[in-house]
Amino acid sequence: MGPASMIVLIIAAVVFSLIAIFASKFVLKATRNKQKGEPYECGVPTQGKTWVRFNVGYYLFALIFLIFDVELIFLYPWAVAVKQVGWIALVEIIIFFFILFIGLLYAHKKGALKWT
């Protein structure tokens, strides 16, 4: 079957969890009331609407996350090939991470990771 079996596995996993969710809906008799609809039992109740404008400062964190996310992509082929390529691959990935670590140091030094 080749790659098709992988997709069958993914779909089977999704269907399996969906069955679990819907089975509980059929078995249990759901009741709705005001207390149940609240976010959580502890903490202060929310004031006003929950649709609020978020602080723009989050965006910088998202951008830095994006860069490390793309960096993470290179780890997949590395992890598969490292055994065959040998210790050279280890040196390569260490240099790769070192250069990116400089970027993290720079962001830390400029205070980009601090909440102001």
Next chain:
Amino acid sequence: MNITEILFWFLTALAILSALMVVFSRNPVHSVLWLILVFFAISGHYIMLNAQFLAIVNLIVYAGAIMVLFLFVIMLMNMNSDSEPQKNKWLKMAGTVAGGSLLLILVAALKNSEVQYQKVEGAQGTIGLIHNLGKTLFTDYVVPFEISSVLFLSAMVGAVVIGKKD
């Protein structure tokens, strides 16, 4: 109809339906969530074509990180169906006419052109497999790989410089 064909049609229908839902849903957050489903369906297609690396990139970078950025933009601008002004009827009609004529032109152009149809060979090549890519990347293309880290570094420095004024 074997299992590969069934999967192909399932993924295609899923991609098209969720792409339509991206356009039609009123809530922008729902649009982003439908777009994630589109990316999952397209990743499924990539896996069927033996392009594992592209599938992983599509899932982790696009469905993961880029969609986080999309959600952030929606939350920063605080767009929701209540506060956004709905377009009036004439504007909607004009949009429909313009989009419909574009579709008509595209279909007519495709009909007249002589496209060389070629059957897609699913799961034939092996160059897209992660193992082969890793072997090539870490033996033949070491220098471009290391230079790409400099590219990431410059992207991060650029984001920090623009994001932090002081």
